[in-house]
Amino acid sequence: MAGQHLLVPRLEGVSREQFMQHYYPQRKPLVLEGIDLGPCTSKWTVDYLSQVGGNKEVKIHVAAVAQMDFISKNFVYRTLPFDQLVQRAAEKKHKEFFISEDEKYYLRSLGEDPRKVMDNFLIQVTGKKRVVLFSPRDAQYLYLKGTKSEVLNIDNPDLAKYPLFSKARRYECSLEAGDVLFIPALWFHNVISEEFGVGVNIFWKHLPSECYDKTDTYGNKDPTAASRAAQILDRALKTLAELPEEYRDFYARRMVVHIQDKAYSKNFE
Amino acid sequence: MAGQHLLVPRLEGVSREQFMQHYYPQRKPLVLEGIDLGPCTSKWTVDYLSQVGGNKEVKIHVAAVAQMDFISKNFVYRTLPFDQLVQRAAEKKHKEFFISEDEKYYLRSLGEDPRKVMDNFLIQVTGKKRVVLFSPRDAQYLYLKGTKSEVLNIDNPDLAKYPLFSKARRYECSLEAGDVLFIPALWFHNVISEEFGVGVNIFWKHLPSECYDKTDTYGNKDPTAASRAAQILDRALKTLAELPEEYRDFYARRMVVHIQDKAYSKNFE
Numbered sequence: 001m002a003g004q005h006l007l008v009p010r011l012e013g014v015s016r017e018q019f020m021q022h023y024y025p026q027r028k029p030l031v032l033e034g035i036d037l038g039p040c041t042s043k044w045t046v047d048y049l050s051q052v053g054g055n056k057e058v059k060i061h062v063a064a065v066a067q068m069d070f071i072s073k074n075f076v077y078r079t080l081p082f083d084q085l086v087q088r089a090a091e092k093k094h095k096e097f098f099i100s101e102d103e104k105y106y107l108r109s110l111g112e113d114p115r116k117v118m119d120n121f122l123i124q125v126t127g128k129k130r131v132v133l134f135s136p137r138d139a140q141y142l143y144l145k146g147t148k149s150e151v152l153n154i155d156n157p158d159l160a161k162y163p164l165f166s167k168a169r170r171y172e173c174s175l176e177a178g179d180v181l182f183i184p185a186l187w188f189h190n191v192i193s194e195e196f197g198v199g200v201n202i203f204w205k206h207l208p209s210e211c212y213d214k215t216d217t218y219g220n221k222d223p224t225a226a227s228r229a230a231q232i233l234d235r236a237l238k239t240l241a242e243l244p245e246e247y248r249d250f251y252a253r254r255m256v257v258h259i260q261d262k263a264y265s266k267n268f269e
Numbered sequence: 270m271a272g273q274h275l276l277v278p279r280l281e282g283v284s285r286e287q288f289m290q291h292y293y294p295q296r297k298p299l300v301l302e303g304i305d306l307g308p309c310t311s312k313w314t315v316d317y318l319s320q321v322g323g324n325k326e327v328k329i330h331v332a333a334v335a336q337m338d339f340i341s342k343n344f345v346y347r348t349l350p351f352d353q354l355v356q357r358a359a360e361k362k363h364k365e366f367f368i369s370e371d372e373k374y375y376l377r378s379l380g381e382d383p384r385k386v387m388d389n390f391l392i393q394v395t396g397k398k399r400v401v402l403f404s405p406r407d408a409q410y411l412y413l414k415g416t417k418s419e420v421l422n423i424d425n426p427d428l429a430k431y432p433l434f435s436k437a438r439r440y441e442c443s444l445e446a447g448d449v450l451f452i453p454a455l456w457f458h459n460v461i462s463e464e465f466g467v468g469v470n471i472f473w474k475h476l477p478s479e480c481y482d483k484t485d486t487y488g489n490k491d492p493t494a495a496s497r498a499a500q501i502l503d504r505a506l507k508t509l510a511e512l513p514e515e516y517r518d519f520y521a522r523r524m525v526v527h528i529q530d531k532a533y534s535k536n537f538e
Contacts, residue, residue: 027515136518139523140526144526185516186515186516207512211511223516226509226512226516226523228505229508229509229520230524232501232504233501233502233524233527233528236499237532239494239497240494242480246405247386247455249406249533249534250406250408250455252528252529252531254408255499255502259521259528260525264521265518
């Protein structure tokens, strides 16, 4: 039983005003085509990047497969000079390699976690990516471990192990050079690079600035109200833990019903 | 699709020690037979009760059907002298009546709510009762409104309206004069008197005395740790309410997963 498959809508020639007034408030992923990104889409070739980037050493993720797994960590960290990395990443088969001749490389310029509480434009400057997104509403079907889904093989999921995953609605898009994908805060995304390319992510705060943790350099901490609520909940659970198991279970279930009643959205799909 | 039907086990000649050491800790309903209840089971006839009870006025529940509904309140309160009540309650058809010739009467000597956080012996002194019980673990299938189930017609439930009710495991027993039913704290029970009779309930505290609210005369308040946890949870939800709906929903779902993970029992069925 496969889940619902949906395409991320594509829009060409949307102006800043149209986006801000009409599309942005809908809080749904969207591919914008034909945005003027300047000369980078044609200029950032392998040769150009190797030349301009130079031979400064960079730390990279190296994995045997395209789907990097940030839970079991199916990758190793290695170091390469930037220009060599670019050359290697652009090859189909590698003469020199760390783990296998078709290993994949990933250079991330900032922290590990996807930015989860900020809005995001993923700008596909060069190369191709396939991006699959899941709504925060479907988090309950994603078998989250922390903020990441345990379901790694989203194209052929183990439904015996992850039966609810079939309920998650899958939003998919293919990004080509020049495409800009809007990823609203809280949306889960799974990215596969289909060929060598450069992506630039622009993150910005959706909520008023005071909603965020000021020490949150990478923008992946929960809004402060959510962290405080989680801390308060932990106090409630500590109190509940004073009771024997059967009572604790019973009242925990009552708490869940109360949260569902008071805090779940009723009016958005 | 009917739920699982189970019989409440019956045990004859269980000693106090056997009950306390072996059966009580299992926290499951149980019918004890052959307990020495003294002469009441034969002595408390309609005539004896009328005579001994006298004509003091008592407030009673009067309903057209045996299944009294404490949510929609399908009964009226009326007053009768105790001896007349006993006479009337023992009739099949009533010559004098309040609402119908086969109306049912119920005299309860204490508050309305079932004692839900105390352990309970329901002693069937005379008459017959059918009792259906549901485990606190199945609370999620009972469509609770406060502490009571909205599913009143448990023998022929409206499964279109209450689909989850079919998952609730139904424990049933018939009590006859002399039977003693152990109802552990938190178990839901639905009682139908099949003929005129007298039941005596004995409630006692299962948890150490300091776990209960000292102002709780009737023993139906939640243990203090559970009330405090619920209050703390309300503070958490108030904090969460500072966030816009999509974030509130998302983090509320995370809180639910956290409660399920931390406070639900994993090892009891």
